[in-house]
Amino acid sequence: MSSTLPSQHRALVLETIEAGFQVKQVPTPQPILGTAIVRIAASGVISYLREIYNGERQYPFPTPLVGGTSAIGHIAAVGPDATLLQPGQLVFVDCVVRGRDNPSVMYLPAIHEGLRDGSRKLMRDVWRDGTMAEFAKVPLENCIPLDEARLCRGLGYSLQDLMYLHYLLVPYGGLRDIKLEPGETVVVCPATGGFGGAGVQVAIAMGARVIAMGRNEKELARLKEHVKKGTLGANIETVKITGDEGTDTAALQAYGIVDAVLDFSPPAASKSTHLKSAIAVLRRGGRCSMMGLAEDVMPGFKVVLDDITLKGKFMYEREDMLQFVKILERGLFPTGKNFTDTKIFTLESWKEAFDAAAEHTGIGKSVVLTP
Template identity: 55%
Template sequence: MSSQELPKTHRALVVHSTDIPPNVETLPTPQPGPGVAIVRILAANVISFMRQIYNGERQYPYPKPLVPGTSAIGRVAAVGPDATSLKPGQLVHVDCLIRGRDDPDNVFLAGIHEGYTEGSKKLMHGEWKDSTYAEYAKVPLETCDVLDEKRLLSPLPEGGLGYEVEELAYISGLLVPFGGLKDIGLQAGETVIVSPATGGFGGAAVLVALAMGARVIAMGRDRAKLEKLREKVGGGRVEVVPMTGDVEADAKSLKKWGEVDAFFDISPPEAAKSTHIKSGILALRKGGRVSLMGGIREDVGVPHGRVMHWNLTLKGKWMYERDDIKSMIKMIEAGVLKVGKSGGLRVVGKFGLEDWDAAFTAAEKNAGMGDSTVIAP
């Protein structure tokens, strides 16, 4: 498709200020250029705290006005002259994690957060400011991963997996914990603690760890939710441990099924004073690994002596690497990791741009394992 075949204008959600609600506006349609793909957005993921990002509660830095959004599923509408494999018409996963081409350490979340370097801020305030809550999005070529449409969307009798497009948007939720679990080298047959396991990203971590062949010890504050999680995934490879606030007692409970190889934590900011991170570290075998991916902004207590004497490895991971996306898509296309109803997952709502407020509410109220909400412009 040439740029002349794109409509002159399109509709997009726009954030002008955290003091006023976003508004749907008509804007000039972005145009292709070198290194650029224009994607017709079909389903963009809505994370549970999206409202808190755009009303200022989370205090995320980003330029304004801004077309908000995150990762999405779309169809390539046009590409720049230097595209060699990406073609109009292809179904793609659009990744919101954008890196500097000349320095990948400059990284930011399109539509969400400008990142932490001068380079990342330059990119978000300039060439890549707007995101996917729009009919069309301008994105870097390299953030588009082509999906096997026939395999993913065809009915089961025809050799497909029978997914709907909106179900594929959950890929972005799975990618975050996959980045952390892969970063610490989680292997089939190992045992990993996931905490907190009943939220959106924690629940996704349980699903990913199981697909990677691991056994999971799911940790959380609500026993009923933990039991529901275990029942939902089935298979006999998930154990549950409610947090009690007693460091030693919780560590002992985590070890009652045998040796623990890894601990994955993706706690929210509110968990800064929780004792569960220390319990998780104390439960590890010698040589165990820790992945810290949560949003805690304060310092947390680490049992230094145990980490040193037991040769433990603590690693932080912000999001994931480019190769992780391709690996995960292969797992999904192979049927190893399920993203639809067949895997017990559900899209709780599919909303148009004008219904963004209802979409944000649905995402807030349905933030458990396997629940997703999408905006379909």
């Protein structure tokens, strides 16, 4: 099933890291078994995308490729084995590809080829390109249906604003993995970045009380104000990370029993003690979702003596995405500027978009490219 696809379309192509991106006319992909062709409305630009594509992060990926991560768009065509997706349907395009015959194979096309031979093979030979293009070919299972009438005409979200899902879904995957319950208290640390700020929104929408940790007092204040202005209520406290383990632990203890921790600590925070402080205040049987990349931060005795669960989590599962869409469609998140402040750029303005994304970070902030 398909609408008429053009023979060529515009895409943001990276021939080599040294040469950088160029907008080019490339052949439009055609649907085959197990695939959908999506007409892209908005492609997400994460805060560190510039560092990936200029080689600073040294992520391994083959070139040439079309850049990009997750996206929002409409189905333009589907392969003959599609049973639900139809042309014209609005979908969220998930940027995580999983091996169909090996669930342990996971990677991010156009971003990182993963750590296994299977993921390297898939990125090299099958799913290499991202979504910074007019059209993208993606696996059927990577298309998550969205109720456009409810989200856009009922709740008033724009297609570009819905791209904020690519921030919100990651913390939801971590919080669902540790089974966060309504009424529980969760520490989000650090909470002033893109994923941490989104984690605050998600945890409150799930009915939890949040203690947000961060070094930037101005951003912590903005985070708290953003939450209060929305329909989420004001169920949030903030704690400044001082760099002193005892001081931070005492500040957290002042808010009483803590049930869970959601961690997004970057590699640069490996020497920071804030995660030790957060884990130190967990109740007996508490849980910590470790979605960051900091190392050597475990308070060993606490973990053993109080039966603390530490769970690493990469992104989210398909069931997480389907469940999250239900929460969004039920109106449990705010709308308008209380949901996200989105900056929009064209493919030709990719440099400006990457630069903007590096600065326009934190709760409710998003940058997108539109073909």
